[in-house]
Amino acid sequence: MVFFSPLIVMDKRLQMFLTSFLLILVSQASAFDTCPKCGNLEVPYPLSTNENCGEPNYRVYCNNGTLQFSSSRGLYYNILSINPSSNKLIINPPRIQKTQCFTSDFITEGFRIDDNSPFNISTHNTVMLFNCSSSIFLSPLNCTSSSFCRLFEDQMEEGSSCKGTLCCHFLKDSSMTSHRIKVRDGGCTAYTSAVDVQPGLSLDQWNYGIEIQWLLPN
Ligand SMILES: *[C@@H]1O[C@H](CO)[C@@H](O)[C@H](O)[C@H]1NC(C)=O
């Protein structure tokens, strides 16, 4: 036993050294937890722009100073704003082409998030679909002549290429898939979305975007 006591003492010192070393490592690691700003947007935890910060499932992309969200089909959408306290972000809807009623994400059949992603499309989005085939007229789509999409086609420059097409709007509610907004040949070929539409606001005052929320990491 006597033989071992110096070793035990050494061990204690080593332990103290290691403990403080580890403490420094841990404090540095947590300093890396939140990602750096991207352009003028803060990137709150758990969003992750690289492998050294945030959580890997919460990947967003900082491309040349522009923060972007990737659909599961690999198209990038600019992130317009982030609300870290409600775990929500808003992305820019795809542009509707000037000459044809197609959104820029028509090639990937619209916007899609992976089913097992922590992100989903929130229930605050009013989605307008354009150039629809009559086969998609299911409730709760509102495809009447008073639908918001008519106003969008008539009043907004961006909707002008969709003027006169069959169109519908709906509130993305909890009865629907929260992982995609679909466009396709033979369905609808363009869409846009606005967040928290207030009755009475004119269309140019709407907050155009797709609101996405995320589950907190365990
Ligand atoms: C990156 O952004 C800067 C400033 O906005 C711009 O001048 C430059 O052309 C961009 N580079 C690329 C590769 O897009």
Ligand SMILES: *[C@@H]1O[C@H](CO)[C@@H](O)[C@H](O)[C@H]1NC(C)=O
């Ligand atoms: C509407 O969609 C069809 C395909 O479903 C396409 O052929 C047609 O050009 C589109 N209309 C407009 C106005 O872009």
Ligand SMILES: *[C@@H]1O[C@H](CO)[C@@H](O)[C@H](O)[C@H]1NC(C)=O
């Ligand atoms: C369709 O939407 C418009 C605008 O919100 C509303 O006034 C109208 O009552 C709706 N129609 C149906 C059938 O839901």
Ligand SMILES: *[C@@H]1O[C@H](CO)[C@@H](O)[C@H](O)[C@H]1NC(C)=O
């Ligand atoms: C979407 O995510 C929120 C939390 O981020 C969750 O409460 C909700 O149940 C999810 N909705 C669906 C349909 O998965």
